[in-house]
Amino acid sequence: MNQQNALLYAHKNYYPQALRFVRDHIVKIIPEKSPMFKWLCVIGFKIAAKNKHTLRTSMKIDIPVVEHCNLSCKCCTAFGPLAKEYFLDVASYRKDMERLAMLTNNRLESVCFTGGEPLLHPRLLEMFDIARAFFPVAELSFMTNGVLLVKMEKNFWEHCRKNKVCIGLSRYPIKLDMDRLRKTAELYKVRLDYVGGSKTPIKAMWKYPLDLAGKQPLSRSFNICNQVNSCIRMKEGKIYPCNTIACIEHFNRFFGKNLEVTKDDSIEIRNVTSIHEIYAFLIKPKPFCKYCNRAGIQLGIPWGVSKKEITEWV
Ligand code: SF4
């Protein structure tokens, strides 16, 4: 698959087809904040969930290389504004990639480096090399808010080209010299575009409220969850089914809460004997889903800097 398709593929996983249609087209005629838009989104989630709750036949993975961010967006679903500085240890990452390569016979659909803001990791290029060495034909990409991208030097762009790494930009209402970025990417033959494509609208924030009392029926949350079988995170030997579980420690620490993550909310890649165990794990509701009020989603929240108030997440 070429780089263009690889980036489109990455988009497909972040925004299932029905949901992308809503975002890219319906949003032009129905305000994102309206009840109608929300209703359409929940329908989109349900349609997408039907496809997504089937066993995978190949694996994709997101790697959070940092969890803090240089852009503190309100309602960030990865809790970036609340996260302490964290840099994924390269030796631990290499071990995890090696194990995943053994389980998959060196075949992954895609690896997406994510965060927080992945460009904050000083050894990101080394991680590209490792991913490409273990997975010669996987689609590699990373997601960025773009702030640091304009400062990247020749060596960075050459590494992206050498490893066929695509760049997906989240389109926030911040100043970015897109002409310059596009020209540089073209010069180095690196695929770069907004996540969702060049015509994607400026991003408004969506809030998926947490239920601090943990009273949500597991299946109801899980069955409309757009992260299921899609936002699969691997970190320090564990695979998580979603960002929420993988990053909730930041929310808990910052606000002094204890939304409990149990051993059944993730799976240890060293303990599985085949990749099919991971596929089966990914399609089952998790104990943590009781904290996720997915039906209470709030859409069309204008982008802004987080005030780090709990109401942004509950
Ligand atoms: S750029 Fe992304 S990761 Fe960073 S704070 Fe904003 S939403 Fe979160």
Ligand code: SF4
């Ligand atoms: S905890 Fe469950 S419902 Fe919440 S994001 Fe994760 S998989 Fe989805």
